Amino acid sequence: MNVSGKKAVVFGGTSGIGLATVKMLAEGGATVVAISRDPSKAGDLPSGVTVEACDVTDSAAMEAMLNKLAPFDILVSAATGGSRAIGPFLEMDMEGYKASFDKLWGYANVVRYGAKHVTDGGSITLVSGAPARNCRPGQIALSSVGGAVEAMTRAVAREVAPRIRVNVVSPGTIDTPMVALQGEERDALYTKMTASNLIPRAGTAEEVAEGIMFVIKNDFVSGTTIDVDGGWLLS
């Protein structure tokens, strides 16, 4: 797909990986709607980009928003949905574990209410995470949710084929506003988190957005996961 002249809707498009994707789509000539709960955080955006406010976990609001924006050619969600529980499963607060699945419910709303509005030949792209297939200690919630997102992607891709394509991009440790730490503390965290990766540094939001652009543009890719993770899976 040539994104020029196409319409794209990007949930979580106001920060980090989603925002980098919004900018690349706009650079490619697409008109883009970037959506999150507080879109003012996006700052200055290129021409061709507008913003909307919506919580991906609110099914009724999502259905109304996607009906309002329809039709569109490109649908992306990088919205985190909420927070994820970290730590050993046998000590985990189960409400925290359950709440971690807000990311899945958000993506489910995007696909359930958005897929029918994607034009023929269009694509849907979601974002999982490397722990889905190589879980490090303390990451069971990340792993469970990421695995569910990847399974959902494969299942839906089959259901909507050949009319539209559905893929997922799986990032490793990426330097985005998701981590609030600053300065030396931030550097130390990323050094520690990536030490055993083949490429021992945090990735950039743009490196992941390049993966998202690849699956949007390549008409021969569907039902798959693209890893942009610095070699996390072999760590």
Ligand SMILES: NC(=O)c1ccc[n+]([C@@H]2O[C@H](COP(=O)([O-])OP(=O)(O)OC[C@H]3O[C@@H](n4cnc5c(N)ncnc54)[C@H](OP(=O)(O)O)[C@@H]3O)[C@@H](O)[C@H]2O)c1
């Ligand atoms: N950064 C990493 O190291 C990393 C690693 C693996 C996977 N990932 C995944 O990559 C995706 C993007 O992460 P990121 O690092 O780019 O995060 P980020 O910079 O924190 O951006 C998250 C975006 O999601 C939006 N969002 C969160 N909850 C939402 C909700 N309930 N409804 C609507 N929008 C919501 C946020 O805006 P509002 O707060 O305004 O709603 C923001 O635009 C996530 O799915 C994350 O799990 C990230």
